[in-house]
Amino acid sequence: MSNAERPAEWGGLPTFEFPLLEEDLPESLPAADAVAWRITVEGYYDVDLGQWAATFARFAEVVDLSQVRALIVGIWPQAAIPDNNKPNTEAIDTLVAAADRLPALRALFIGDMTWDECEISWIVNSDVTPLLRAFPRLEEFGVRGGGSLAFPAESHSVLRRLVIETGALSREVVRGVGESDLPALEDLDIWLGDPEYGADTEVSDLEPFMTGVRLPALRRLALRNSAIQDEIAAAFASAPVVARLTELNLSLGTLGDEGATALLDGQPLTHLAKLDLHHHYISAPVAERIRETLTAQGVAVDLSEGPDDRGDDYDDEEDGRYVAVAE
Template identity: 65%
Template sequence: MTIGHHMSEWGGLPAVDFPGPGEKPDEPLPDAGSVAWRISADVYDGEEEWPAAFARFAATVDLSEVRALVVGGWTEAYDSSNEEIVAALVAAADRMPGLRALFVGDITYEECEISWIHQSDVTPLLTAFPRLEAFGVRGGEGLVFPPVAHSALRLLRIETGGLRKEVVRGVADSDLPALEDLDLWLGVSWYGADAHVADLEPFLTGGRLPALRRLALRNSEIQSEIATALAGAPVVARLTELDLSMGTLGDEGAAALLEGQPLTHLRRLDLHHHFISAPVAERLTQALAPYGVEVDLSDGNTGRGAREDRYTAVAE
């Protein structure tokens, strides 16, 4: 799997591209608060830098009404960090009091592979927007996430092909009392992933995340080890959705889930893109489906049971 399409929505609003330089929209622009605005600069040979595109946006749209914003590509995202983008958004924070959803790096593989996207310290955005409810980032290269306190954030998503343990620990040590949905794409060691199950322990206990209802620890080359740890993790009892998809989950991890604590209270167990054999997959379905649990076992790779043959859905 590769990321071949831009996001269609963010923050519960449809995503709409703000016109590029010299572009004339076919229709009048939508109301400022009715869509998630995607602002982009061409990654290759762009006519303007991202801060200039944002300045045009600010001169065109009433920033005070904007509820959702998506940062698309920026010039040479494969070689240049987004520090200037972070700085531009922080500087405009007092003009965007209504912003509730922000995503940084809605970039397809044709623009820049996920593991080439250069990020930076993104936590100043959380500090600058204390009312933000949804925050997402794509790309792990250069990503910095020191511990941060944020009382309103309900969804945090970090999509990478390789997430470093310093970022994992920074999220784990953050004070996020309202967080309901945590979604981490852990990735593979070839692209920088070096977190172990022990680094995930704060998420497994859930002590710092009292509101958590959906936990996604996915796209990992240690997916079975994560599943085994979750089989007895205290946080599972209060989840409505557990997502272990997109990784290298095999029979050993699936068996641990079956033999561990009950999962019958879940609304959804997402295991898509897996390496579970057909008999074990059937056992999962038979154990959970009668209780109304939606079990996603799509995109199975049953012929690749050996660990050396497994791969994550997203890496490069």
């Protein structure tokens, strides 16, 4: 399954797709600082290398780069595995080279492709941290696609939001994020994915997020779309970081009664503004216990897309469970 959707906004701005290279430019375009500009090519098998860079060059000719606040990278040539099996860094290289012309950039998303453009498991990324170094004022950064994705430990004093959406994430990326110095980060959202597609994170790799020592400003934490969601829930039932969160998100994965019960029996969660567990395998009695315990205390609990909603037969065993986003 794949329900990674195109963001309607990024950096607090509505998205606007810049015309494809082969399309005519409209008579007028939005103000440079009024939208999150999505720059893309059409297709990923039959487009030559250099097409994304050429589209960006055209964009730079008609839009004042010095005023651009948000950018979204859509499809780039050979976004799927190229013949030489090496990640294509065209979009990253182009943006890094243009960094001095983008002084106002505060929000950047890489790999905005939906399933009909490129399945999330087919997206081939690379090391994205050169973008963080090139844009020290960046406040929001997102990336979709775990193939060849690298995120070695990095320092960034301004970044407030980090989103990593994958159907299968390498534990090396998880460790790199966990070892990074991100003192301003308030919102962390990581999709761990399915082992059948290469996800190999273990709960021990999440220790930096449990303590939150390197993330002093963290208030919203999502560790989701995971096949080990029960184990994650059990670990975070006593994790120190939870006490200072306003939102905890364990959605999109294989969470069942074991993990949900561990959360309820662990540290109090009544201080949360929101607990997101949607797409789960929790039985009706345990789901009702969650509602009775937390909703009455003002916690917004999302238990949508349970087994009954999807038409699944409830099975307390893990066989047959699936994450929401894999292929």
